[in-house]
Amino acid sequence: MATRKKVLLKVIILGDSSVGKTSLMNQYVNKKFTNQYKATIGADFLTKEVMVDDRIVTMQIWDTAGQERFQSLGVAFYRGADCCVLVFDVTSPGSFKSLDGWRDEFLIQASPSDPDHFPFVVLGNKVDLENRAVSSKRAQQWCQNKNGLPYFETSAKEAINVEQAFKTIARNALAQESDVELYNEFPDQIKLSGGSTENRSSGGDNCAC
Amino acid sequence: MISSEEYSENMEEAQETDISILVSDVNNIAIEESEVNKSISENKPLPSSSEQSNSYENLFDQLKGHNKHIFVLSTAGKPIYTRFGNENQLASLFGLMLALMSVTQDSNDTLQSICCGRTRIVFVNKDPIILVGVSQRSEPYDQIKKQLIYVYNNIISTLTLTQLKKIFLNRTNFDLRRLMSGSERLIDKLITFTENDPGFLLDSISCLQMPSNSRDKITQTILTECSKIKNLVFGLLIAQKHIISIVRMKKYSLQVSDIHLILNLINSTESFKTAESWTPICLPTFDSSGYMHAHISYLAEDCQACLVLLTIDHDLFFTLSEAKRKITEKMRRNDCLQAINDAIIRQPLSLARANILGLRHLLYKIKNRSQHWCPPFTLPYNTDTLQQNLMSVYCSLISQMNFPGRNLKVIYQQLTSETIVAWATDEVELYMCFEPMVSKECATNAVTKLTQWMKKEEDSLFIFNIPMF
């Protein structure tokens, strides 16, 4: 295998509407923040290349719409994700309560091979605001109960903990991706069955030599 | 970004037209410039906004410079191949393609193609991989789809379908590029082949022109050796893009699309010229479940024809190597090598010899043999661009002629720069290109005259003897 293997990680961001998913992504990738709210419709994609433990890794970030009517992205959308980021707004208890639903939804749709150990990362966003309503303790407790998910308190606005959170996201996604072991088993030898098998003439009816 | 519409303004509309919104902002996908040398934890300085838009514009300008794109991705949306640009930098675009497929699948539908202006986007879902073609050359849908299938077949030819399915079975997140190193180049070449070679348009092969008695002697020599070897299925002798000879095991035949893959492999791999090779290759139409094993070698230093011996048995290398040695020896003794060399350097038969007034170029296909003759391009088709234009003319003519459910025998069209005629009988398909003002009557006479002339030339232009053992 090539020494400098290319790695691409599919990272999906889920959470209620306006918790700051798009803002976090923009802060991380473009170092930008705006107070204006533009609801994501369908999905947004961003790409970022980063180094994780001296490996070059491309993060393909799939930002989704929190608003229900903009969802329905289809099962295929979630397939083969390497990490799922669950975001809530620390000033909104409702968005915290939704985490269970988002997590279940993801596991159903993506149906990863080992759901108990699938890498989720939880972000409590908007910690720059005064009117906090979900305590760190409560959030940490929830993460603890889910097999000890990593938890970060972030602010997309003030760029607090965003780099750190995405670093963990990249690292855990990479671990998930590399988990894939390849066996180089040769397929069985072709059996010649007297030329009668249907698939041997399927390609083109009149173009054989 | 696909789209972030102003919440208050567009929500009604957005609800109804999810997909069109996804599509409408294709140009707005934001792509971050690579951060290769920076550690993930390092805080980099704020990039100026002009820098930002630059990287994004550069990337798309780069893509816009080409009018034909082919993308391959996994059903997870991970990039596998792009014809142009760097697939990592285009990761967002690949995500978008999957999103489009996913949304349509969700309503139990299948996305086949999108047209916007002159651009046509064609999707082919071959779970676990997806192929997407983007063309601004006004090619027909079927044509683009067939090109995508060729690319798919090329991937199968290196992995087998069995392997491909197995890999993704429990690893939907697999990055297939790991197993593709080296084959990107083959795919590049194959796409070029599908754009330029009449064999792709006609589902046929082209033969090296040579006297039929020479060809028979060559074929007989190969046949004698091959018939002794158990589990040898096919033998082909190839001179660049042309086939010299084919032999095959009783009851088995080689499909044209598989031969095209073999031709592409050989013509894209310089190293075959210097050493005999033993390569597993899956022939997707013959049997996509497993590998054939190919012994590939050029006959001799002084004879640049490539012999391909295909077997199902992976232990047969030394047997085939020995067979090849004997074939070459025999061919040297009975002057076959000389005959091949003569044929390779001979000026190809020119259409001018048929002496038909106003006829500039043609494609002649013998249907039941899947072989065609494409004479050398002469004036006015003396540049690559003009030849490519002519190919597009043929392409649309062929696709009109073979439109499913229609049974056309003749098409006569006067275009601005040429008059074109398609003519089909039970045996032959003819696509002719005349000077602009040629009348119907004149064209009909030309067909008759050409058919008579071809009867004389046929023997050397086509392979009529493909013996079995």
Ligand SMILES: Nc1nc2c(ncn2[C@@H]2O[C@H](COP(=O)(O)OP(=O)(O)OP(=O)(O)O)[C@@H](O)[C@H]2O)c(=O)[nH]1
């Ligand atoms: N104060 C503060 N405001 C934030 C922060 N992150 C996001 N916001 C604001 O919250 C609003 C919603 O942010 P978005 O990033 O658009 O939310 P979203 O989760 O992408 O929402 P949907 O696309 O509808 O799912 C915007 O007005 C942001 O400016 C933060 O860390 N602090």
Ligand SMILES: [Mg+2]
């Ligand atoms: Mg959003």
